[in-house]
Amino acid sequence: MTSEEFIKYCRIIGKNQDLVQGGGGNISVKINPGKMIVKTSGIELEKVSKKMGHVAVDYGKIASFIKKMSRQKNTRNEKKYMATLQESVLKKHGKQPSMEAGFHAVLGKAVIHTHPVAINSIGCAKNAEKMFQQALKGKKFAWISYKSPGLELSVSVLEEKQKAGGKNPLVILLENHGIIVSSGSLKECYEETIKLEKKAKKFLEKKGVKVHLASNMEPEKTWKNQLVVKELKKVWGQKTFKNFSKHFLFPDAAVYIETPISLENSAKSKVKIRENGVVEIAEHDSAKKRKIFQVLLASLCIILNIMQFSKPKYIPEKKVLELHNMELEKIRKKAK
Numbered sequence: 001m002t003s004e005e006f007i008k009y010c011r012i013i014g015k016n017q018d019l020v021q022g023g024g025g026n027i028s029v030k031i032n033p034g035k036m037i038v039k040t041s042g043i044e045l046e047k048v049s050k051k052m053g054h055v056a057v058d059y060g061k062i063a064s065f066i067k068k069m070s071r072q073k074n075t076r077n078e079k080k081y082m083a084t085l086q087e088s089v090l091k092k093h094g095k096q097p098s099m100e101a102g103f104h105a106v107l108g109k110a111v112i113h114t115h116p117v118a119i120n121s122i123g124c125a126k127n128a129e130k131m132f133q134q135a136l137k138g139k140k141f142a143w144i145s146y147k148s149p150g151l152e153l154s155v156s157v158l159e160e161k162q163k164a165g166g167k168n169p170l171v172i173l174l175e176n177h178g179i180i181v182s183s184g185s186l187k188e189c190y191e192e193t194i195k196l197e198k199k200a201k202k203f204l205e206k207k208g209v210k211v212h213l214a215s216n217m218e219p220e221k222t223w224k225n226q227l228v229v230k231e232l233k234k235v236w237g238q239k240t241f242k243n244f245s246k247h248f249l250f251p252d253a254a255v256y257i258e259t260p261i262s263l264e265n266s267a268k269s270k271v272k273i274r275e276n277g278v279v280e281i282a283e284h285d286s287a288k289k290r291k292i293f294q295v296l297l298a299s300l301c302i303i304l305n306i307m308q309f310s311k312p313k314y315i316p317e318k319k320v321l322e323l324h325n326m327e328l329e330k331i332r333k334k335a336k
């Protein structure tokens with residue numbers, strides 16, 4: 001039986017674009033020894049219901065695999081990892097669990113992983129770890145420098161837990177990615193996530209940043225093609241903004257936006273931004289287009305925030321290629 005609480009928090013978080021965008025973020029809860037409910041791959045948290053969007057897995061099986069890979073110092077066997085996730089599904093014909101189920105399996109009873117805009121405005125900037133220490137004022141957190149989502153990140157999460165003597169870290173901050181909160185209940189995880197997102201926002205404001213959030217960047221709900229962003233005018237033509245269009249700040253930006261953003265009038269690109277704030281997205285499927293738009297909005301908020309107090313740090317090119325290859329693999333699987 002799926003816990004009502006699980007669905008409730010999927011919805012609350014899914015509706016909050018300042019916490020998750022597109023199909024990003026995931027939630028899990030361990031309901032008895034050996035059984036964990038986790039979001040399925042690719043679905044938006046907002047769409048999780050009693051009937052869809054979650055799957056029950058044998059988390060022990062996944063955790064053993066992550067431990068084995070950590071001992072072998074093998075973080076590259078992505079294929080075997082995906083196969084293990086599928087094998088862990090308790091019900092026949094169950095959907096594929098989220099590719100981030102690996103770190104859910106090794107953490108505490110309840111786990112919430114999100115991509116919050118204010119937290120990522122620190123986490124995607126230079127010297128992020130140091131700034132988080134200032135922002136969170138001595139609060140303990142584990143820090144993971146950028147790792148590819150999936151097996152590599154899951155192994156790092158396990159190793160952070162081992163470093164803490166096997167204790168589940170309450171808060172794990174992920175460079176160029178987001179946050180994981182693990183606790184005894186989803187309520188606690190949710191409240192902690194909100195608290196930290198607020199602290200991050202306050203820290204930015206103290207630095208004199210006019211904080212842009214995804215929720216207040218959708219002025220007339222005209223997400224389709226028009227984005228009226230006054231702020232764009234201020235940064236248009238600046239070197240940092242031009243650089244931003246060629247790189248990715250967090251994994252979902254690379255996955256959803258795919259190619260560099262075009263700031264030119266003529267260039268071919270999946271996503272184009274015009275100086276007057278109009279956004280063009282070359283995608284016919286409206287659900288997909290909406291996801292791309294949400295991820296783009298979050299990216300824009302983050303860069304506009306960072307440009308007011310620091311310099312951005314992007315995902316290394318090699319890691320972007322890895323993300324694109326992972327995506328290709330998924331598409332190939334679906335085509336079969």
Ligand SMILES: [Zn+2]
Binds near residue numbers: 024100113115177
């Ligand atoms: Zn993530």
